[in-house]
Amino acid sequence: MTGKVIAVANMKGGVGKTTIVVGLAERLAAEGDEVLVVDLDPQANASMCFAGDSHLAMLIEQGKTIDAFIYDRLFSGQPKTFDSYIRPHISDVWHVGKQLPISLLASSPELRIIEREIIYELTKRGFDLDAIVTALWKLVSDQLKITKKSYDYVLFDCAPGISALTEVSIRLADLVIVPTIPDPLSTYGLLAFCNSVWNRSLGKNGPVKKPKSLPHVVITRRRPIAQHDQIAAIIHKERGVDKPSFVPFETEIPEQAAVSAAMGMVGKYPIFTGKWGDEIVSVLSELAKETKGALNGS
Numbered sequence: 001m002t003g004k005v006i007a008v009a010n011m012k013g014g015v016g017k018t019t020i021v022v023g024l025a026e027r028l029a030a031e032g033d034e035v036l037v038v039d040l041d042p043q044a045n046a047s048m049c050f051a052g053d054s055h056l057a058m059l060i061e062q063g064k065t066i067d068a069f070i071y072d073r074l075f076s077g078q079p080k081t082f083d084s085y086i087r088p089h090i091s092d093v094w095h096v097g098k099q100l101p102i103s104l105l106a107s108s109p110e111l112r113i114i115e116r117e118i119i120y121e122l123t124k125r126g127f128d129l130d131a132i133v134t135a136l137w138k139l140v141s142d143q144l145k146i147t148k149k150s151y152d153y154v155l156f157d158c159a160p161g162i163s164a165l166t167e168v169s170i171r172l173a174d175l176v177i178v179p180t181i182p183d184p185l186s187t188y189g190l191l192a193f194c195n196s197v198w199n200r201s202l203g204k205n206g207p208v209k210k211p212k213s214l215p216h217v218v219i220t221r222r223r224p225i226a227q228h229d230q231i232a233a234i235i236h237k238e239r240g241v242d243k244p245s246f247v248p249f250e251t252e253i254p255e256q257a258a259v260s261a262a263m264g265m266v267g268k269y270p271i272f273t274g275k276w277g278d279e280i281v282s283v284l285s286e287l288a289k290e291t292k293g294a295l296n297g298s
Contacts, residue, residue, distance in 0.1 A: 003148035004295050006155050007173035011193045013160035016179040016220030018045040021157040027284040029100035030272045033152035039107035041159040047106040050090050052266040060108045067111035082143040095272040137168045137208045170197050176215045182231035194245040215246045221255040251286040
């Protein structure tokens with residue numbers, strides 16, 4: 001087993017990144033795949049959705065978070081591995097009599113401080129931004145080579161914007177999914193984001209190359225209104241242009257109360273289909289199918 005790496009990212013916040021991560025992770029796990037979610041957002045929303053408030057507080061207290069890993073490796077000199085910080089099979093969701101096989105490398109608000117300290121410390125040592133990203137890329141890449149052998153899929157939930165860790169995740173990923181709401185505010189910077197990291201390598205002969213494939217855009221919070229219809233049509237037309245900036249998914253995530261309710265359903269031991277409802281389960285199944293197709297080059 002060598003897991004495929006999926007990064008879910010966008011410069012804009014509030015577009016449904018965590019919804020995609022949680023929904024896709026649970027759909028893949030319901031199909032029998034071993035899934036690891038790595039939360040790279042200091043808001044820790046994905047961590048909260050999987051662990052719940054009290055369990056996440058315990059993980060943070062025990063130092064079982066991505067920020068603790070980075071701090072221990074870069075500042076404390078502790079040669080621990082990713083696996084030492086991962087909480088295995090954390091999901092409380094069940095499907096056909098089995099607990100969903102989802103593991104978590106949680107985040108905490110300290111991640112924002114750690115990222116700032118990394119930039120500050122490495123800048124003092126003469127590192128420019130590309131060198132900082134390269135150093136983080138090597139750290140995460142070395143760990144991922146080992147960790148992903150235990151999983152079918154590794155999902156990165158990235159913070160809004162393009163932080164050093166987000167750029168590392170995008171460059172390590174086999175597939176980058178970019179969620180967007182089909183409205184003017186959400187799509188304003190979409191092309192800029194899709195043309196940013198994808199158009200440059202780091203250094204002339206360094207190990208960090210351009211992302212492996214074009215980003216794949218998935219429409220989220222879709223409503224049956226004229227504005228959404230018009231912008232969604234523009235997004236889908238990208239599939240037919242000569243030099244696309246991204247590949248649009250056919251699957252769209254509707255704005256429904258069921259989605260919001262599912263995202264808040266932590267610690268209630270729900271059944272997967274009962275948690276999301278039949279319609280959204282069907283949508284997530286299509287999203288998982290398209291994701292697998294994109295990873296397989298179709």
